[in-house]
Amino acid sequence: MTFQQLAYFVAVADVRSFTRAAESCGVAQPTLSRQLMALERELGAALVDRGGRDGPVLTPAGAALLPLARRMLADADTARTAVAEIVGLRSGRVRVGATPSLCIGVLADALRVFHDQYPDIALELSESGSQPLVRSLVRGELDLALVIVPPGGIDPALHATPLLRERLSVASPTSERAPSRGSLNLHELGRRHLVMPRKGYDVRETTLRALTEAGVTPRFAVEGGEMDAVLRLVEAGTGLAVVPDLVFAGRPRLRRTVLTPPLYRTVALARRADLAPTHAMRAFTDTLLSFLGVLSAGDGFTGDVQVIRPTAG
Structure with a gap:
């Protein structure tokens, strides 16, 4: 039969x-x-x-x-x-994008876990600022991206799942005296020379917006670099930088000083809203959520970072 x-x-x-x-x-x-x-x-x-x-x-x-x-x-x-x-x-492909700070702080380890579980899925990584990543998602050049939710909300063409709430802090070199005893306010920050990433980085826009609202005119030592360059310049003593808390992990030459009032940002996993996710995309999403859950339940993150539990549906 x-x-x-x-x-x-x-x-x-x-x-x-x-x-x-x-x-x-x-x-x-x-x-x-x-x-x-x-x-x-x-x-x-x-x-x-x-x-x-x-x-x-x-x-x-x-x-x-x-x-x-x-x-x-x-x-x-x-x-x-x-x-x-x-x-x-076994034969799929996932094109993932992330901001440099998220590549440093979360995605590199999550990609390693995913590759161990699904070694035959082709992984393509695009590293850029949040705004260019959103444009790449809308154009269909990426499948998924870890992006920062802007004040006005995510692009309506995208479906976004909030993942993390992260504080922005001031980075200074440990080779020099701390810029303050405990915290640094925006007016004090305005009196220091800053290392500022290039346009397209949400942390740049957030920092400049907060300084403007406080009536502070920033002083730049260097501006226009990528996140790795910003961190290296701070380590070398070129100036201070406002950076996400995730980047302090594994960098003993950087000192973290909290900023007052605090600045926070929300990290979301985004994809095109009009396209159903592939099996490989769903597998990557599940792996990432599981990885963040394990990390949160264990030693946690460096600095002030909280995992946002996705709601059902």
Whole structure:
């Protein structure tokens, strides 16, 4: 007995015509007839009465087999779907974007965990500011991206899942005296030379907006670099920088000083809202959420970072 034979039998039962059944199955009528007779020989009973005036009708044996055949074919289709999903995971691709600070603080380790679990999925990483990443998502150049939620909300073309709430703090070199005893306010920050990342970094826009609202004119030592360059310049004593708390991990040459009043940002995982996520994208999302949960339950993060638990749906 084969699934193909059962499919031919169900087709005959549905349309009550060997010719139309063969057409619906995409085979020649003699081929369908031979396979149906082979099935009857296998089961030891006639399944179809071919002498009916209105076309073939099911015998009692055929009527008993029909619901079982339908269920077997449905189960086979379910099995094919399940296997196809696994095959998709083995041969899929995920194009992930993230801001440099998130690549440093979270994504590098999460990508390692994902690669260990799904070694055959191709991973492509794009590192840029949050605003360029959003544009890349909208244009379909990325599948997923860790982006910063702006004050006005995320682009309506995107679906975003909030992941982290992170504080921004002042970075200074440990080789020099601390800029204050405990905290630094915006007016004190305005009297220091700053190292500022290039345009497109949300931390730049957030810092400049806070200084402007406080009536403070910033003084720049260097501006326009990428996050790695900003951190290295601070370590070298070039100036201070306002940076996300995640970047302090593993950098003993940087001192963290809290800023008052505090500045926070929300990190979200975003994708195109009009496209259903692929199996590989869902697997990456599940891996990332699981990784953040384990990290939060363990030693946690450096500085003031909280995991936002995604709500169902």
